[in-house]
Amino acid sequence: MKWTKMLIQTLRDDPQDAEIDSHKLLVRASLVKKLSGGLYTFLPLGLRTFRKVENIIREELDRAGALEVVMPILQPAELWKQSGRWEAMGPNMFKLRDRAEKPYALGPTAEEEVTDLVKSIVSSYRQLPVTVYQFQWKFRDEIRPRFGLMRSKEFMMKDAYSFDVSMEAADASYKAMYDAYVRIFARCGLKAYPVEADTGDIGGKFSHEFHVLADAGEDGIAFCPCCGYAANLEKAERKVAAVAGDPCPAYEEVHTPNAKTIDQVSAFMGVPGSAFVKSLIYSADGEPVMVCVPGDRDVNEVKLKHFLEAGKLELADYEMVLAASGANAGSVGPVKPAKAGLRIVADMSLKGATGRIVGANKDDYHLKNVDMARDTTIAEADYADLVIAQAGDICPRCGKPMDLKRGIEVGHVFKLGTKYTDAFKAVYKNDQLQESVMVMGCYGIGVSRTVQAVIEQSHDRDGIIWPAGVAPFQVVIDLLDPADESVAKVALELESALESAGVDVLVDDRADRPGVKFKDADLIGFPVRVVVGAKGLANGGVEVKRRDQDKSHMKIVPVAEAVAAIKALLA
Ligand SMILES: [Zn+2]
Structure with a gap:
């Protein structure tokens, strides 16, 4: 792929409304373009990363036995009234009417829709367990959209829902999704921690948020460096030693x-x-x-x-x-x-x-x-224990002092119980033909948010440092003398050799100065940069370097060995 055909517009200056690094870099590196407050267009470069993240999630969920569906964004109000959430969602939910005045919501989530769907198809225990998922745009009427894709009005969620015959069976579905999430975030190059979250009325340990630790995170997490206990501040427990106060005079x-x-x-x-x-x-x-x-x-x-x-x-x-x-x-x-x-x-x-x-x-x-x-x-x-945990509080598991960290929530797994299946009378018949209510779990990953979380976790002052698995392109070839036919030929041959080897590559074929190309390559953050120029070729080959290494690691490799050297750097 050629740079000049990719609709790339990198920016030197930070966008004025951006408060955190990842938001600045998303815009400056030409991954997204703002349409209006809380609404973004994914540009070709950004969409490539977005699709890679999406595919990792899809592969791991398929592997865990989940089934992909796509449900409508436009959801009839009746569904929400049946669960009692038409009112409960409050002004966060976008509501609208069709020409016949029939009310709808733009889906902020899909528990109602999916329960109605599964209820209409499943009638026997033989059809359970089943977990369905979708990638779908979700809507939330944020009062104050901010932080780019982190808190936007429209965002891509992967939402999954499991249906089981019993609470015990639902635990197994929960575990399968939890394990899939661990694999998904690792493959995205993210260090995401499962954090215990409040379970509402369900009880037990069956709600975890997956957080990427970052100073720019909106959520506080109590984190024990000793045993790894992690819980969000709503949930975080602490061990309190008994006080033996000295006697005091009358008040x-x-x-x-x-x-x-x-x-x-x-x-x-x-x-x-x-x-x-x-x-x-x-x-x-x-x-x-x-x-x-x-x-x-x-x-x-x-x-x-x-x-x-x-x-x-x-x-x-x-x-x-x-x-x-x-x-x-x-x-x-x-x-x-x-x-x-x-x-x-x-x-x-x-x-x-x-x-x-x-x-x-x-x-x-x-x-x-x-x-x-x-x-x-x-x-x-x-x-x-009735207070919000703070740094220095004693870990409830191991008794050592805890730290307070900031996190970005990228995923959530939650055992729902029968809240929705009761409301929708979603029942199945057991082998004695007796009816029971199905037990549900729900599991979300913010796809667009995950893209930004990767940037928040992996950048430096020059730009993004993409993990190879989710980079828009794994390799950029900076073609320094595009007008020189023999040099251009080397670059184009290297491009097709890399593509044949399964490496995706962008050739910077602009007529700009080398400095401009190097700056942009660092800003966008391709994992490997290859420089092809007349001077380098005269010196014996092409220059290769990883984005996360400094200039001292730059190597000149003969053209014939370039593909192997680049693959080694990506591995
Ligand atoms: Zn501990």
Whole structure:
């Protein structure tokens, strides 16, 4: 393939709306072109990588026994109403009507569609298990599209769905997809970590996100360098040692005028935030509950919701806070709240704590010298792990301190249970002809996002460094003297020899200066660069170099040995 025929437009400057390196490079290397906020065209170069990623995914899913289908993007509203998600999806879902005023959604996902499909075909246990998948554009009405393909309005997802006869059988389908994902990301040249994620109502360990660690990642991950435990911040547990606080004198009131937040009271009293107990009133299914955590930590609402077994959990409104505690939000505390019998739950690290400062349940007052056991009515069983994990917290598996990392989520495997199959009455008959509901799993990979994650993980200041398996072209031949027929002939013969050997190659046949070609080759990031010029040929051959090595590794190889040398560099 010739550069001049590829519709390539590299840019020297970063696009103005790009905040992270991979977004800048996607645009500058002419892989994508922005149409409007959150909408991108894949240009020929970018589409080549996109297709390679897609094919790796397809090969591995086929190998795992999954079946490819393509379902409509335009999905009738009835399906979404049947699962209850027509409302629940909120403004993130694009909704539209046809000329007969019939409502539709542009699919953000396809659990409803696929459950309806499988239900209409499968009726016997003999047809199970079955896993179907598709590559399809998905839509999300992002408030603020950003980071290029990471958070766009339209994106390519591979979504897969498994259907099984039982929860146990569904575990096997889950495992098969999990293993396929490990192989897929490895083949894409990505170091992607399976990270435990919250399972909602399913429980157990059956939800993993696959994350590429990157400083630009949007998600926080607790990561144990010692044993490899990794969990997203919603899920991440921590081990908390029991506190044996020193005895403290009886608590007393402190006047703290105009100090509402922990930071303000902490500055006013001249003590660190960790000396405080932060107390919040939540409404759990309409009932007030007080939640106490150390002053320098934040409540993990997902953990709290599970602990309280609440269907709906939200911060209480002003009236509920006042009625429950007797004060406004800044002065709430666990000692003698206004509402008799108010349930108070607390983070495990406060068990046995003494000498703490808490809100006095009286506006503009705090209490100091509070002994949590002596002065509050918190039940033994109401101490639990309720805060968001942070760096230095103790790993729940091995007991060593954990790190906090940033990650880009590229895939997700999730055991759904019967949420959708119940809603759609997707049943099968067993060998006794008794009906049971099928058990589902769902498995996504953001294809366009994966392309960008590879760049985020593999680049330097000059540009992208593509892993050979997903590069737009594995080799670029910089033809330095295109007007010189004998030189051009060498380049073109090398191109066809490489193609015959199964290597894809782009010949930079532009009439530009060598410096321009080298810069662009580094920017786009072809794994191997070959320089063919009159000077080099006079010196004995062509220059070859890998993108991830510096100039000192450049070698001159005779033309006759070039194909073997290039293949060795790619291996
Ligand atoms: Zn560990």
